[in-house]
Amino acid sequence: MARKASDGAMPQTVTDAALSGLVGYRMKRAFNAIRADLLGALEPFGLRVLTFTALSLIGENPGLNQSQLAAAMAMERPNVVGVVDELERRGLVARDRGAHDRRSYALRLTDAGTALLSEATTVVAAHEAAMVDRLGPEARSALLALLAGIEEAAASGPSPDMS
Amino acid sequence: MARKASDGAMPQTVTDAALSGLVGYRMKRAFNAIRADLLGALEPFGLRVLTFTALSLIGENPGLNQSQLAAAMAMERPNVVGVVDELERRGLVARDRGAHDRRSYALRLTDAGTALLSEATTVVAAHEAAMVDRLGPEARSALLALLAGIEEAAASGPSPDMS
DNA sequence: TATTGTTATACTCTATAACTATA
DNA sequence: TATAGTTATAGAGTATAACAATA
Numbered sequence: 541m542a543r544k545a546s547d548g549a550m551p552q553t554v555t556d557a558a559l560s561g562l563v564g565y566r567m568k569r570a571f572n573a574i575r576a577d578l579l580g581a582l583e584p585f586g587l588r589v590l591t592f593t594a595l596s597l598i599g600e601n602p603g604l605n606q607s608q609l610a611a612a613m614a615m616e617r618p619n620v621v622g623v624v625d626e627l628e629r630r631g632l633v634a635r636d637r638g639a640h641d642r643r644s645y646a647l648r649l650t651d652a653g654t655a656l657l658s659e660a661t662t663v664v665a666a667h668e669a670a671m672v673d674r675l676g677p678e679a680r681s682a683l684l685a686l687l688a689g690i691e692e693a694a695a696s697g698p699s700p701d702m703s
Numbered sequence: 704m705a706r707k708a709s710d711g712a713m714p715q716t717v718t719d720a721a722l723s724g725l726v727g728y729r730m731k732r733a734f735n736a737i738r739a740d741l742l743g744a745l746e747p748f749g750l751r752v753l754t755f756t757a758l759s760l761i762g763e764n765p766g767l768n769q770s771q772l773a774a775a776m777a778m779e780r781p782n783v784v785g786v787v788d789e790l791e792r793r794g795l796v797a798r799d800r801g802a803h804d805r806r807s808y809a810l811r812l813t814d815a816g817t818a819l820l821s822e823a824t825t826v827v828a829a830h831e832a833a834m835v836d837r838l839g840p841e842a843r844s845a846l847l848a849l850l851a852g853i854e855e856a857a858a859s860g861p862s863p864d865m866s
Numbered sequence: 867t868a869t870t871g872t873t874a875t876a877c878t879c880t881a882t883a884a885c886t887a888t889a
Numbered sequence: 890t891a892t893a894g895t896t897a898t899a900g901a902g903t904a905t906a907a908c909a910a911t912a
Contacts, residue, residue, distance in 0.1 A: 554775040570850040573857030612717040643893040675852040687733040694736030806870040
């Protein structure tokens with residue numbers, strides 16, 4: 541049986557006072573928690589975070605191509621291919637060859653994709669509300685504003701035009 | 704030359720109105736921005752986010768073992784091995800065989816580890832301040848409180864005691 | 867029998883280089 | 890030549906199963 545209370549060789553509780561004042565540390569832990577919850581919410585729909593995000597962006601921007609989708613998702617083009625492949629294989633997204641530029645695909649949701657996105661969005665919003673609304677009625681909007689501000693601050697970051 | 708302005712086949716700007724109300728989406732983007740900045744701050748020290756976090760936790764809790772470190776870092780024990788290996792190889796952390804329980808190691812910083820942690824912590828804090836303080840004097844503490852609250856809400860989450 | 871550290875392994879996400887077909 | 894999509898590949902980060910040493 542495990543009995544180390546009388547041992548005295550190691551700390552019983554691990555503290556993180558030095559780290560807990562760092563936004564990056566707190567954000568990683570909070571993000572992991574949110575991500576795990578989000579994953580659970582999406583799992584019944586057979587969606588991952590990436591496929592859900594892509595589905596939502598395509599639904600809101602029908603006709604966009606994969607390069608634009610990659611930029612919107614802040615990821616590289618090659619990694620978008622698999623995401624769209626998966627959505628296309630499941631009949632949720634269609635790739636239409638562009639008439640104007642035959643190199644690119646115009647992405648759009650199928651009827652099945654529109655329906656699944658609608659259901660998944662409802663469930664995801666409910667999951668998030670259950671987590672965030674414990675912190676008070678204004679916590680959600682305050683948090684969203686702060687997070688958006690951080691992303692913006694990073695974009696116009698400490699090393700501007702270092703291209 | 705690229706000239707698609709007169710094409711009209713695809714949207715010029717991609718919107719994310721539906722997603723931008725979701726905490727998970729905003730958090731992922733903000734976290735990526737913070738993480739990239741953090742990575743840049745740690746790179747001169749030869750540290751990653753994981754090794755910096757481990758270094759800080761060991762410095763604050765000398766004598767803790769790898770299982771406790773894993774729990775504190777919210778990761779699995781096998782993945783801690785490589786992190787401690789790397790820190791030990793660089794002479795920043797020492798593994799002392801425990802006299803009371805010879806299965807475990809008592810982890811502690813070496814003098815070099817203490818010195819490096821001190822320098823890295825200063826630089827990381829300055830980097831974070833440069834990003835976060837643009838949002839106002841109270842943004843940092845407000846954000847930390849909200850993030851801690853989210854993590855706590857997740858811990859006592861919607862599916863309690865589902866072990 | 868349970869726990870610590872470990873190895874092996876696999877899966878996801880991400881990033882880069884190089885190819886093809888179109889422009 | 891430049892761009893869109895693609896392939897192949899490699900690197901992190903994370904997760905589980907199984908093992909030896911110790912309790």
